[in-house]
Amino acid sequence: xxxxxxxxxxxAAPGQKVTISCSGSSSNIGNNYVSWYQQLPGTAPKxxxxxxxxxxxxxxxxxxxxxxxxSATLGITGLQTGDEADYYCGTWDSSLSVVFxxxxxxxxx
Amino acid sequence: EVQLVESGGGLVKPGGSLRLSCAASGFTxxxxxxxxxRQAPGKGLEWVSSISSSSSYIYYADSVKGRFTISRDNxxxxxxxxxxxxxxxxxxxxxxxxxxxxxxxxxxxxxxGQGTLVTVSS
Numbered sequence: 001x002x003x004x005x006x007x008x009x010x011x012a013a014p015g016q017k018v019t020i021s022c023s024g025s026s027s028n029i030g031n032n033y034v035s036w037y038q039q040l041p042g043t044a045p046k047x048x049x050x051x052x053x054x055x056x057x058x059x060x061x062x063x064x065x066x067x068x069x070x071s072a073t074l075g076i077t078g079l080q081t082g083d084e085a086d087y088y089c090g091t092w093d094s095s096l097s098v099v100f101x102x103x104x105x106x107x108x109x
Numbered sequence: 110e111v112q113l114v115e116s117g118g119g120l121v122k123p124g125g126s127l128r129l130s131c132a133a134s135g136f137t138x139x140x141x142x143x144x145x146x147r148q149a150p151g152k153g154l155e156w157v158s159s160i161s162s163s164s165s166y167i168y169y170a171d172s173v174k175g176r177f178t179i180s181r182d183n184x185x186x187x188x189x190x191x192x193x194x195x196x197x198x199x200x201x202x203x204x205x206x207x208x209x210x211x212x213x214x215x216x217x218x219x220x221x222g223q224g225t226l227v228t229v230s231s
Contacts, residue, residue: 032216033214033215033216033217034216035216035217035218037154037218039154043223044204044221044222044223044224045146045154045204045206045218045221046221047217047218047219047220047221049217050209050214050215050216050217050219051214051215051216051217054214056219086153088153088154090154090156090217090218091216092216096168097156097168097170097171098144098156098159098168099156100146100153100154100155100156101153102153103153103154
């Protein structure tokens with residue numbers, strides 16, 4: 001079962017913007033909806049984005065998602081120290097499985 | 110308030126068995142597909158298994174197929190994972206997660222439990 005590819009880390013200063021890419025294939029991202037999860041240190045993952053670009057209630061609009069072809073992107077604007085976490089993308093795969101990204105650590109400089 | 114509480118983790122020897130439970134509350138459990146996701150120490154998320162609301166559809170990761178069995182009891186609002194023939198590489202925190210695709214989304218895991226640690230070691 002495949003894994004989605006993310007950059008290991010991204011960083012920016014407070015108030016700046018970061019983007020995290022998630023690369024897959026036609027068997028997963030290309031034909032299915034993508035979700036994104038935030039995992040703060042020592043805690044369970046939390047849904048940030050579902051259905052490619054929708055935010056659950058309570059998630060600030062600083063977080064945004066998009067999808068194009070076989071890739072997806074998470075954007076975080078107005079970066080805050082509280083955003084330091086690991087971020088994962090995920091989606092259904094046509095092999096009748098779920099695949100998650102390799103994870104990206106966001107550091108606020 | 111939606112709550113998912115895992116239990117049943119612990120230390121087990123290679124080749125041993127363990128049964129994880131996930132107690133759900135705050136929502137109509139029988140309306141949702143449920144899932145197990147694990148995370149090895151210092152590693153990323155790995156999907157383990159999914160079960161549909163009525164148990165009609167069940168899926169497993171290749172890494173656990175034939176060794177793990179997912180089940181649910183809608184009358185008890187509970188999800189289970191029976192883990193047999195455990196290996197060192199099964200050591201991880203195991204999370205149960207609710208799938209919103211049955212109801213309010215196309216795909217996503219909208220609620221997660223706090224996780225239970227399974228350690229496989231002699």
